[in-house]
Amino acid sequence: MRIDGLQYCNWSRRIFQEMRAGGVDAVHVTIAYHEVFRETVLQIERWNRYFEDHGDLIVPARTAADVDAARASGRTAIIFGAQNPSPIEDDIGLVEILHTLGLRFMQLTYNNQSLLATGCYEVEDPGLTRMGREVVAEMNRVGLVVDMSHSADRSTIEAAEHSARPIAITHANPFDWHPARRNKRAEVIEAVVASGGMMGFSLYPHHLKDGSACTLDGFCAMMADMAERYGVQHFGIGSDLCQDQPDSVVEWMRVGRWTKQIDYGEGSADNAGFPPQPEWFASNADFPNLERGLRDVGFDDAGVAALMGRNWYDFFDKNFGPL
Template structure:
């Protein structure tokens, strides 16, 4: 069985890399950018290059599906770069290819707010993909940079699914039928995503969970089963959104960036402004085995457990990361 996580933003350290190894995690899509511009994104990638050099016994750059297979064989973790915003390309479509050349493999078209490309899920009005957005999607398709709509609103997401010539991803979110968080996705979006061959990564971030930090693994696995009925078992995986070891100042940066002088609490509140506690069954990278057991105990076929835990992501990487 291969284990792949479709989204993390941990406070990266030797301890966390060691936990990935102990948890048998062969690949993680890591967030390199929230609000950073191109130069700042390059600086973050330079930081990762130093980590690759320093901790080469644990991690390696993940740019292809074969890199992930190599990581599994060598009991290391392939690190796949992604951008949770389109800010790295600024207003220059030529930077799409550069971001791919630097190792980027996923880019969200918006992060909660309206962007030059698409509408975020916190906006009141969603006019859909913009003129520039259509051009950028075409360029992302050409080079092999996956369109990610995790933080985007419904119309923009449906537009992206229709416009994109290659399957898109929602790397970290859950169905709205299970928990009505702003970030979670409607049945219409999930059906369209599945029919187009796209991928959904299930989030374990408590604000996206029914019962939040008290969510049980049984409830989580029931949600996975119901979603599989809606969009197919071949189109789902894990995208934990794990922020292991991060301070509360990081979640403030995620929500506020530089776009406002006011505090934005996202799906938290003034009395619950920081990172919420993770569910007891998933607190870090050692805990993927709990997910495997939970799916098995719920009654999933072993072949479907293997697909959900990483097989589907690997197949998606195979068809998505190279040029069209």
């Protein structure tokens, strides 16, 4: 079983075909960065068209059982997520509405302060807000997973502690391996692991040691180190693959509508666009490379299976519905 914990590609039939070529059983896809509720619904409408037009390759999924059904029919299960709480606006009732529409992950922040918590680019991190505590409880109730990939440390630790259910970091790497602002310090990873949570390792070059030149062996050795340190059951892939996106999209991710200035985020004026992917992970068709890399650093069949998808599957099975 192969599951990717996060992608935001410029979706096309070719990419869905690559999912099949790579034997990818399920992908958590981002449907909103800064979109408000109505705009998020437009993105779901767009996916409904993809499901109609490419129903031979992809199928919507809301449960682990839906992933099984997708596998059995030779298709890739698509699971919706939001990288920001903007889709719920200031309305806690939209948590259940979006869950009914298929949302299964929601980040409490995207880089900046939100109504719920603090993003990883803010100077100060006062932790979960009043509304943040309420929304986490409501997400727990319906089975919408708290994702803290783009959140600041204190907010993440408080979310892990306040949440009655495991939380996730769907796409990031350890700060100790590569000290990027989006990568996670040991105490943050410990809090997520202590919640029974999951962390998906990112293949976005800004999160990788040596960036686009990161080696498969180096990436897989990091995974081996993390598995040894915290237990293999807490980890998977969250590739953050943004295939075929124009650079205007990374600008939208960073700038949204919150500033009139350019913000380069993890990039810079000299390197503002999407960085090139490592040659061993350019598309969904390259998932077998990861599997090979994990074997080469010493994982056995069970370890490879856990990291390539089984852990995400088990996490979906426990956390995608009411308790």
